[in-house]
Structure formats: structure tokens, C-alpha cells
Amino acid sequence: MTTEDTVYKGLAGVVADYTAISKVNPETNSLLYRGYPVQQLAAELSFEEVALLLWTGELPTESQLAEFVTFERAHRALDPRVKSAIDLLPTDCHPMDVGRTAVSVLGANDPQSEESDPETELAKSKKLFAAFPAVVAYDQRRRRGQEVVEPREDLDYSQNFLWMTFGEEAAPEVVDAFRVSMVLYAEHSFNASTFTARVVTSTLSDLHSAVTAAIGALKGPLHGGANEAVMHTFEEIGIRKEETREEAAARSKAWMEEALAAKKKVMGFGHRVYKKGDSRVPTMKAALDAMIEHYGRHEIIGLYDGLEQAMDEAKGIKPNLDYPAGPTYHLMGFDTELFTPLFIASRITGWTAHIMEQRAANSLIRPLSAYNGPDERQLKK
Numbered sequence: 001m002t003t004e005d006t007v008y009k010g011l012a013g014v015v016a017d018y019t020a021i022s023k024v025n026p027e028t029n030s031l032l033y034r035g036y037p038v039q040q041l042a043a044e045l046s047f048e049e050v051a052l053l054l055w056t057g058e059l060p061t062e063s064q065l066a067e068f069v070t071f072e073r074a075h076r077a078l079d080p081r082v083k084s085a086i087d088l089l090p091t092d093c094h095p096m097d098v099g100r101t102a103v104s105v106l107g108a109n110d111p112q113s114e115e116s117d118p119e120t121e122l123a124k125s126k127k128l129f130a131a132f133p134a135v136v137a138y139d140q141r142r143r144r145g146q147e148v149v150e151p152r153e154d155l156d157y158s159q160n161f162l163w164m165t166f167g168e169e170a171a172p173e174v175v176d177a178f179r180v181s182m183v184l185y186a187e188h189s190f191n192a193s194t195f196t197a198r199v200v201t202s203t204l205s206d207l208h209s210a211v212t213a214a215i216g217a218l219k220g221p222l223h224g225g226a227n228e229a230v231m232h233t234f235e236e237i238g239i240r241k242e243e244t245r246e247e248a249a250a251r252s253k254a255w256m257e258e259a260l261a262a263k264k265k266v267m268g269f270g271h272r273v274y275k276k277g278d279s280r281v282p283t284m285k286a287a288l289d290a291m292i293e294h295y296g297r298h299e300i301i302g303l304y305d306g307l308e309q310a311m312d313e314a315k316g317i318k319p320n321l322d323y324p325a326g327p328t329y330h331l332m333g334f335d336t337e338l339f340t341p342l343f344i345a346s347r348i349t350g351w352t353a354h355i356m357e358q359r360a361a362n363s364l365i366r367p368l369s370a371y372n373g374p375d376e377r378q379l380k381k
């Protein structure tokens with residue numbers, strides 16, 4: 001057998017390279033960012049601190065954090081060139097297309113776009129991190145016919161994100177649930193979008209091209225698009241505010257039984273690596289529970305319970321992070337199509353950390369294929 005005869009469909013089980021950024025361990029259901037359990041990071045740290053940890057490998061000192069916080073707050077405003085580009089896009093195009101376009105425009109206008117020394121790569125990553133929330137906030141507001149809300153330098157990343165989107169200061173519980181979601185979505189080893197970013201970087205292309213490509217990979221419902229798809233499932237089942245938790249659970253359980261009988265794939269469940277449950281779900285579920293209490297929307301958790309229970313009973317498949325994240329963002333007031341752009345805002349950290357790691361020890365990513373087309377043949381004269 002030649003090497004070309006061994007095909008690893010979907011690269012399942014293939015170890016493609018080393019990484020020191022995160023460790024996903026399906027045996028122990030654990031996830032470490034630079035060695036730290038993600039649950040601890042979500043409980044204790046700001047998203048800004050986690051971003052620095054992912055990029056640099058170490059927790060920031062007080063002065064490093066203060067310096068980054070000042071930088072981030074100074075780079076939040078929506079770039080007028082990005083605003084003009086978004087304004088050319090129809091309000092009914094997918095918000096992931098808006099996010100992808102915005103990153104592309106930011107890259108084309110970044111004077112450091114073609115520079116790739118480690119210091120510049122880090123500076124570009126920080127600028128992208130700071131600039132992206134305004135894109136999401138602007139996009140949601142323009143779709144609703146609302147005016148732009150300018151960023152506020154007295155607010156932290158999560159507070160300001162919610163401020164720019166909704167034009168009012170969010171309650172501390174809401175800010176905290178949002179921060180937790182950002183920390184949990186930040187990084188997950190060689191997932192499809194991160195691997196895409198690494199493939200692009202491996203050709204020595206630039207950081208913004210790699211992130212733009214990663215956004216394309218994240219959009220699909222088998223990856224990041226699942227958080228949006230989860231909410232569409234809830235919407236299809238029907239959200240009825242007057243229902244009790246038990247009534248909602250009974251209806252969603254029946255919906256799932258029917259969907260599985262029809263051999264449907266239900267987004268928000270299953271994972272390529274975790275087979276016993278996603279390490280991040282308990283923490284995100286706690287954030288969702290806090291939002292259920294905050295908004296008093298017990299019918300939503302009923303829908304959640306029913307789907308989860310029916311899937312477990314029928315197939316033993318567990319929810320992934322997108323499952324609790326979807327209804328959490330819904331309760332906060334984000335439009336459903338905006339959920340995956342929120343994932344971008346967070347994953348910019350992981351993607352750019354991987355881009356820097358790939359560039360530092362690069363080898364062109366170019367696997368082989370096993371040809372199964374027609375045997376050699378000749379053009380008829």
C-alpha cells in the first residue's frame with residue numbers, strides 16, 4: 001500500500017502539528033488554555049486577560065494588562081472605511097458576510113498588513129480584537145434601522161460590546177454571562193476555522209487573509225454556524241412565553257424524536273473530538289441559567305431540556321458549546337443571525353495566536369490525495 005492509499009476522511013484522528021496554545025482532552029473532558037483550565041479562566045479573568053494569555057503564553061502582569069486595556073479602548077471606534085464598505089452590503093445579507101468583509105477591509109487599510117515580524121503580528125491581532133465588536137454592533141443596529149452608538153472608554157470589553165449593540169448599559173449579570181461566552185469561545189486547538197487560518201498562514205500569506213478565510217470556515221453550521229442554527233431550532237419548535245418549563249420540554253422532546261426519526265442532524269449536538277460531552281458546556285449552561293433567572297424565561301430552559309433529553313435517550317449524543325450559547329445570546333437580545341459573528345469576536349484571539357505559532361515554525365500545509373477518477377485516457381483526434 002502506498003501512502004496515497006491511506007485516506008483519513010475529514011482528517012479525523014490525524015495529528016497535524018504541535019501546538020502550545022490549548023489542549024483538548026476528550027478523555028478527561030478538559031480544555032486548557034496555555035495550561036490553565038478554561039473553567040478557572042472563565043470564573044476569574046477578564047476576556048482581555050485571556051486574550052493576552054493566548055497570544056503571549058503567560059498571564060499578563062498588572063502593567064502589561066493596563067497597557068493593553070488602554071490600547072484596546074483607543075482602537076474600538078468603527079473605522080469609517082469599514083462603515084462605508086458595510087453600507088454597500090444589503091441589510092439582508094448574512095452577518096457573517098459582513099464580518100468577513102470587514103476584516104478584509106481592515107486588512108487592506110492596515111499599513112502593517114504585509115509585515116509579519118512577531119511584534120507586528122501581535123499588534124495587528126490586538127487591533128483586530130479591539131475593532132471587531134463595533135462591526136457586530138453596527139451591523140445589528142443598521143439592520144434594525146438604529147443609529148450607531150459610539151464606544152465608551154470607561155467600559156471594559158464586554159460592557160462596551162453590549163453598550164454599542166444595545167445603546168444602554170447592561171446589567172452586571174448579563175455582562176458576566178457575555179464575558180464567560182467570550183472566554184469559552186476563544187480557542188479550541190485545530191478546529192476547522194483555526195486549521196484554515198493555519199493553512200493560509202503556511203503559504204506565508206498575511207494575517208488578515210488568514211482570519212478572513214477562517215471566518216468563511218466558521219460560518220458553516222457544522223462549526224460556528226451551529227449557535228445560530230440552535231436558535232432556529234427553538235424558533236421552529238416555537239417559543240411561547242406563557243408556557244411552563246414542563247410544557248415547553250414536552251413539546252421540544254417530541255420535536256427532537258420526530259427529527260431523529262427523520263434522520264435529521266440537529267445542530268448544537270455532537271463533536272468531532274469530544275464524545276462524552278463538551279468540556280465547556282457546564283460553564284456555559286451555568287451562564288444560560290443565570291440569564292434564564294435574570295430575564296424570567298423558564299420556557300426557554302424547558303425547550304433546552306427537552307431537546308437535550310430526547311437526543312441523549314435516542315442517540316447518547318451530548319450538546320456542544322453552541323447549544324447553551326445560542327439561547328444565551330437570544331435572551332441578551334442579539335438577533336439570531338448575529339450569533340456566529342459573536343463567535344468571531346472571541347475566536348479572533350485563538351486564530352491569531354495560531355497564526356503567530358504557525359508562522360514561527362512554518363511548514364507549508366499541503367496533504368496528499370488518493371486519486372479515484374478515470375484511468376489515463378487520450379483525446380480523440
Ligand SMILES: CC(=O)SCCNC(=O)CCNC(=O)[C@H](O)C(C)(C)COP(=O)(O)OP(=O)(O)OC[C@H]1O[C@@H](n2cnc3c(N)ncnc32)[C@H](O)[C@@H]1OP(=O)(O)O
Nearest residue numbers: 221222223224226264265266267268269270271272320321
Ligand atoms: C463550536 C463548534 O464548532 S462545536 C460543533 C458545532 N456543530 C454542530 O453542532 C453541528 C451538528 N453536529 C455534527 O454535525 C457532528 O456532530 C460534528 C460535525 C460536529 C462532528 O461530527 P463527526 O465527528 O464527523 O461525526 P459524524 O457527523 O460522522 O457523526 C457520527 C454519528 O453521529 C450522528 N450525529 C452526530 N451529530 C449529530 C447531530 N447533531 N444530530 C444527529 N445525529 C448526529 C451522525 O449522524 C452519525 O450517525 P451514523 O453513524 O448513524 O451515521
Ligand SMILES: O=C([O-])CC(=O)C(=O)O
Nearest residue numbers: 187188190191192272273
Ligand atoms: O473543536 C472543534 O472541532 C469545534 C469547536 O468546538 C470549536 O472550534 O470551538
